[in-house]
Amino acid sequence: MNYVEWLRVRNALRxxxxxxxxxxxxxxxxxxxxxxxxNHDQYLIDRVSKEPGTKISHSVxxxxxxxxxxxxxxxxxxxxxxxxxxxxxxxxxxxxxSHKPSTHAAHVGSFRAxxxxxxxxxxxxxxxxGPVNVVIFLFxxxxxxxxxxxxxxxxxxxxxxxxxxxxxxxxxxxxYALGVIGAxxxxxxLAGAMTIVAAVICQAMFEVPxxxxxxxAGPLTLLLIVLPFSWYAALCxxxxxxxxxxGAVVGFAWPIAFVTIGLSHIPLGGTVVGQTFHVIFRAVxxxxxxxxMQVRMMGSTATSDNGLTFSLNAAIITGLMLxxxxxxxxxxxxxxx
Amino acid sequence: xxxxxxxxxxxxxxxxxAVDDLxxxxxxxxxxxxxxxxxxxxxxxxxxxxxxxxxxxxxxxYDGAPLVPETFERIAYVPERSVLYxxxxxxxxxxxxxxxxxxxxxxxxxxxxxxxxxxxxxxxxALSKGMRTATMVALAIARESDILIFDxxxxxxxxxxxxxxxxxxxxxxxxxATVIFSSHQIGQVERAAERIAVxxxxxxxxxxxxxxxxxxxxxxxxILPSENFAxxxxxxxxxILRLDRTGRIVRALTLHDASDVLAKFEALGASGxxxxxxxxxxxxxxxxxxxxATADVVEGR
Numbered sequence: 001m002n003y004v005e006w007l008r009v010r011n012a013l014r015x016x017x018x019x020x021x022x023x024x025x026x027x028x029x030x031x032x033x034x035x036x037x038x039n040h041d042q043y044l045i046d047r048v049s050k051e052p053g054t055k056i057s058h059s060v061x062x063x064x065x066x067x068x069x070x071x072x073x074x075x076x077x078x079x080x081x082x083x084x085x086x087x088x089x090x091x092x093x094x095x096x097x098s099h100k101p102s103t104h105a106a107h108v109g110s111f112r113a114x115x116x117x118x119x120x121x122x123x124x125x126x127x128x129x130g131p132v133n134v135v136i137f138l139f140x141x142x143x144x145x146x147x148x149x150x151x152x153x154x155x156x157x158x159x160x161x162x163x164x165x166x167x168x169x170x171x172x173x174x175x176y177a178l179g180v181i182g183a184x185x186x187x188x189x190l191a192g193a194m195t196i197v198a199a200v201i202c203q204a205m206f207e208v209p210x211x212x213x214x215x216x217a218g219p220l221t222l223l224l225i226v227l228p229f230s231w232y233a234a235l236c237x238x239x240x241x242x243x244x245x246x247g248a249v250v251g252f253a254w255p256i257a258f259v260t261i262g263l264s265h266i267p268l269g270g271t272v273v274g275q276t277f278h279v280i281f282r283a284v285x286x287x288x289x290x291x292x293m294q295v296r297m298m299g300s301t302a303t304s305d306n307g308l309t310f311s312l313n314a315a316i317i318t319g320l321m322l323x324x325x326x327x328x329x330x331x332x333x334x335x336x337x
Numbered sequence: 338x339x340x341x342x343x344x345x346x347x348x349x350x351x352x353x354x355a356v357d358d359l360x361x362x363x364x365x366x367x368x369x370x371x372x373x374x375x376x377x378x379x380x381x382x383x384x385x386x387x388x389x390x391x392x393x394x395x396x397x398x399y400d401g402a403p404l405v406p407e408t409f410e411r412i413a414y415v416p417e418r419s420v421l422y423x424x425x426x427x428x429x430x431x432x433x434x435x436x437x438x439x440x441x442x443x444x445x446x447x448x449x450x451x452x453x454x455x456x457x458x459x460x461x462x463a464l465s466k467g468m469r470t471a472t473m474v475a476l477a478i479a480r481e482s483d484i485l486i487f488d489x490x491x492x493x494x495x496x497x498x499x500x501x502x503x504x505x506x507x508x509x510x511x512x513x514a515t516v517i518f519s520s521h522q523i524g525q526v527e528r529a530a531e532r533i534a535v536x537x538x539x540x541x542x543x544x545x546x547x548x549x550x551x552x553x554x555x556x557x558x559x560i561l562p563s564e565n566f567a568x569x570x571x572x573x574x575x576x577i578l579r580l581d582r583t584g585r586i587v588r589a590l591t592l593h594d595a596s597d598v599l600a601k602f603e604a605l606g607a608s609g610x611x612x613x614x615x616x617x618x619x620x621x622x623x624x625x626x627x628x629x630a631t632a633d634v635v636e637g638r
Contacts, residue, residue: 001436001437003429003432003433003436004425004433007425011424162420162422164387164389164414164416165420165421165422165433167387167388167389168387168389168409168412168414169406170406170408170409170410170437170438336389336390337389337390
């Protein structure tokens with residue numbers, strides 16, 4: 001019954017798959033180009049061995065290979081321990097340029113580095129395949145879902161000019177509309193899944209994937225899943241009864257949303273006019289689903305940045321999705337050819 | 338098979354009355370022609386019949402029951418303009434219809450599309466206006482519906498395909514389907530339709546069986562003795578619906594008793610008398626603009 005919408009979804013996903021394919025190819029090219037640098041132990045050995053007097057020794061500790069590199073010329077000692085899953089734990093001990101004690105952590109993908117400066121000695125510990133919080137993949141998938149939600153966001157407006165086909169199906173308009181929304185929801189979900197697969201493929205090109213699922217069951221996951229659907233529903237509601245101009249609404253939706261959300265955070269002076277505008281922007285921002293996706297990453301941990309818990313954000317965003325969906329369907333019921 | 342009953346149908350758009358108190362019945366297995374000048378309300382009538390536009394008042398009943406979604410299994414509609422999805426291929430349109438309607442026959446659709454010379458692989462945007470119309474007609478007929486509604490089904494088609502569509506319409510009626518169609522090509526309506534309704538400015542101007550309308554209405558032609566000859570006693574005759582005069586030639590549109598009118602002309606001394614059968618175009622023109630049609634009548638009033 002909703003074959004046309006499935007075709008729209010298929011076409012959008014086809015384009016998206018091509019984009020992902022191009023990204024994977026780019027990642028592959030980068031991987032091949034950096035292959036020497038990404039072989040961490042060999043890269044370090046090659047670099048340090050150029051120094052005069054460098055000694056490299058191999059040993060077995062607890063059944064695992066250890067490579068020790070000692071460079072007397074720059075007082076550096078590097079220990080590379082192979083992990084059972086193929087990763088490496090690398091310890092670099094060298095003189096610090098700074099004498100101020102400090103600790104610093106860096107985290108990119110599964111690559112974790114901790115740097116400690118103490119007593120003029122800098123100790124760097126690198127874990128090349130630390131676990132990656134799966135929520136990061138959900139972030140990327142949610143963003144992809146938002147893009148596809150935007151592409152598919154005016155399904156009822158797209159039927160303008162074809163109402164004599166769409167409305168003469170032997171089903172109620174509500175059922176037809178639910179079918180359309182269902183097809184688009186499936187497309188958005190599929191785009192998210194494709195994104196996760198592509199991200200894992202890209203990661204696997206550079207390192208052995210090692211996932212941390214500990215935060216997956218949390219409210220942030222629900223928030224990330226619901227966000228694209230809520231955004232889609234909002235666009236649907238905005239365009240459902242538009243005979244023309246729906247493309248412009250969808251096209252400007254992102255900038256309008258960001259400007260509104262941005263202005264809602266800025267106190268517009270102490271004047272009555274400024275305060276009035278501030279209240280208006282806050283009110284409008286409160287009905288924009290993207291307002292509830294303000295996250296701050298602290299290392300691998302995400303925290304809500306809008307004063308509400310992730311659970312409350314997820315609940316509001318789900319509520320908005322249902323309200324916008326109902327509004328879109330109500331408008332569709334009243335459309336006349 | 339189905340009988341359609343339209344009762345006191347009214348549709349307004351703000352202050353504009355598109356359809357006003359329209360009532361007529363369409364018997365089952367009948368080819369019904371809906372005629373009217375541009376903007377008369379034909380398309381709006383179709384839309385109200387299909388709930389594509391909500392009637393302001395009145396009702397449309399199918400076999401005595403109002404339209405419900407399930408009724409669309411039995412109704413195929415071809416609108417005046419193309420509503421095909423430009424980005425979809427013809428084959429995808431066929432598939433769309435197959436998935437939507439139980440009665441849709443894919444082989445029949447392929448056969449009809451082949452008859453029109455339409456390539457299934459082409460996207461709708463690559464089809465000419467006539468080919469789009471033909472595609473919509475083929476998709477509608479392949480539904481094998483009880484009721485087919487065509488709004489200008491030959492629009493944009495070449496004469497060969499116009500004739501083909503007309504034959505298809507007649508074949509559908511022969512199969513037992515009720516066919517309702519509008520066309521500005523009155524010759525086509527005359528050829529295919531058993532009954533007609535003429536709508537003018539949203540109101541029903543004329544309705545009936547084509548044969549009855551033609552049998553009741555005749556034109557009496559006569560050549561008067563002189564250009565200034567007075568038509569005493571003829572103007573105002575209730576049997577004469579319209580009187581046109583060009584020089585010595587006079588044409589009288591009569592209702593029922595054409596022979597009596599002919600005798601009256603003969604008594605006045607007119608020559609070249611004959612009774613001419615009316616075609617549907619004459620009937621249509623009289624129905625939609627009787628005031629204009631009689632404005633040229635000169636003396637004798």
